[in-house]
Amino acid sequence: MAERPPLLSLDEAQARLVQGALLQALRETEELSTFDALGRVLAQDVISPLDVPPADNSSMDGYAVRAADVLPGQPMPVSQRIPAGHVGTPLQPGTAARIFTGAQVPAGADAVVMQEDTTPGDGTVTFNAAPAAGQWVRPRGEDVRTGAVVLPKGTRLTPQALGLAATVGAARLTVLRRPRVALLSTGDELVMPGEVAPQDLPAGAIYNSNRFTLRGLLQAVGCEVADFGIVPDKLDATRETVRRAAAGNDLIITTGGVSVGEEDHVKPAVASLGRLDMWSIGTKPGKPLAFGAVKREGEGAGEALFIGLPGNPVSTYITFFLAVRSVLCALQGLPTAFPRGLTLPAGFDLPKPDRHRREFMRVRVGADGALELFPNQSSGVLTSAVWADGLVDNPPGNAIRRGDLVRYLPLSELLSCS
Numbered sequence: 527m528a529e530r531p532p533l534l535s536l537d538e539a540q541a542r543l544v545q546g547a548l549l550q551a552l553r554e555t556e557e558l559s560t561f562d563a564l565g566r567v568l569a570q571d572v573i574s575p576l577d578v579p580p581a582d583n584s585s586m587d588g589y590a591v592r593a594a595d596v597l598p599g600q601p602m603p604v605s606q607r608i609p610a611g612h613v614g615t616p617l618q619p620g621t622a623a624r625i626f627t628g629a630q631v632p633a634g635a636d637a638v639v640m641q642e643d644t645t646p647g648d649g650t651v652t653f654n655a656a657p658a659a660g661q662w663v664r665p666r667g668e669d670v671r672t673g674a675v676v677l678p679k680g681t682r683l684t685p686q687a688l689g690l691a692a693t694v695g696a697a698r699l700t701v702l703r704r705p706r707v708a709l710l711s712t713g714d715e716l717v718m719p720g721e722v723a724p725q726d727l728p729a730g731a732i733y734n735s736n737r738f739t740l741r742g743l744l745q746a747v748g749c750e751v752a753d754f755g756i757v758p759d760k761l762d763a764t765r766e767t768v769r770r771a772a773a774g775n776d777l778i779i780t781t782g783g784v785s786v787g788e789e790d791h792v793k794p795a796v797a798s799l800g801r802l803d804m805w806s807i808g809t810k811p812g813k814p815l816a817f818g819a820v821k822r823e824g825e826g827a828g829e830a831l832f833i834g835l836p837g838n839p840v841s842t843y844i845t846f847f848l849a850v851r852s853v854l855c856a857l858q859g860l861p862t863a864f865p866r867g868l869t870l871p872a873g874f875d876l877p878k879p880d881r882h883r884r885e886f887m888r889v890r891v892g893a894d895g896a897l898e899l900f901p902n903q904s905s906g907v908l909t910s911a912v913w914a915d916g917l918v919d920n921p922p923g924n925a926i927r928r929g930d931l932v933r934y935l936p937l938s939e940l941l942s943c944s
Contacts, residue, residue, distance in 0.1 A: 782837030
């Protein structure tokens with residue numbers, strides 16, 4: 527009997543994946559409207575050319591005053607009215623200025639009294655209490671100072687980051703181009719929905735669900751996807767497709783045919799065009815994984831990275847988070863650390879854990895805050911991935927009893943670079 531290859535730990539596998547991806551890190555940039563830059567990665571610092579706010583302004587609707595002039599219960603003349611977007615005249619001693627939220631505080635004023643603490647009169651206002659200097663005033667530069675780096679190079683642009691860029695007047699941003707990923711499927715058993723009706727599905731045939739799952743995951747993390755479809759189970763056809771896929775892409779992903787010792791045309795095709803390592807990773811699901819690179823044609827054209835994922839639908843789905851995610855993060859110069867997750871109570875028992883492999887089980891947070899476990903954790907049950915909102919990351923051999931604290935990885939964290 528052939529000796530089983532040793533299991534590679536997930537941490538070691540991720541370290542090797544990241545090391546390989548860093549050598550291919552993206553360099554090309556493009557300039558986009560700030561409106562269109564959501565999810566992209568900054569290639570240059572955004573530096574503020576101004577203070578934010580640019581002048582002292584009111585954080586309340588009320589009255590701008592010189593605090594030392596206010597006598598509680600004593601009416602004070604109102605000398606002017608200052609809406610947001612308008613600049614008042616210097617405040618006359620012993621007077622107040624009607625002011626609105628966001629309006630610039632006039633010269634000579636050092637406090638704002640909110641309108642709820644006043645009694646308006648005919649051309650006057652009476653204050654219920656003496657204000658302190660600086661009260662309800664947002665000082666110039668409170669948020670951002672001129673010359674500050676408000677968004678450093680390497681930032682993935684969130685909605686709030688785009689708002690901050692706009693706050694300092696950045697109408698356009700220089701970003702890295704998107705990662706380009708080629709996706710291809712192999713297997714004569716695969717057919718596409720719409721091409722064959724369910725009642726006409728030949729014996730042994732299955733619909734190609736992985737193609738849809740992976741395409742969606744890649745689009746969700748901001749990749750450009752080139753779909754090369756289903757490749758016939760022939761070496762020449764596979765090699766030609768892999769060669770074409772390498773030409774314009776940073777990463778090639780295939781599913782199925784990566785188990786150790788399995789006959790498959792992808793492995794010899796990739797090996798003949800570049801290099802390939804076959805790994806058995808200590809995870810459940812998703813043990814088999816292939817990683818390598820395909821040389822592009824032409825001197826100095828470089829390589830496209832290659833990842834071969836296991837073929838079972840849930841294995842494909844979870845291995846994307848365990849392996850592909852870190853490669854895409856590294857390509858963009860983003861943090862590659864695996865999500866820290868949350869510590870939550872288990873609402874289930876796991877009396878017989880896998881003794882050798884780190885398990886990633888589909889769960890969701892219940893109404894009581896405890897984690898519910900999908901009853902069928904088979905790697906072929908894709909309904910579990912739709913039902914779940916995260917994964918439990920359970921170490922090898924760790925039995926779980928209801929109420930035990932476990933490590934929970936929300937899908938939102940798994941779809942980002944932390």
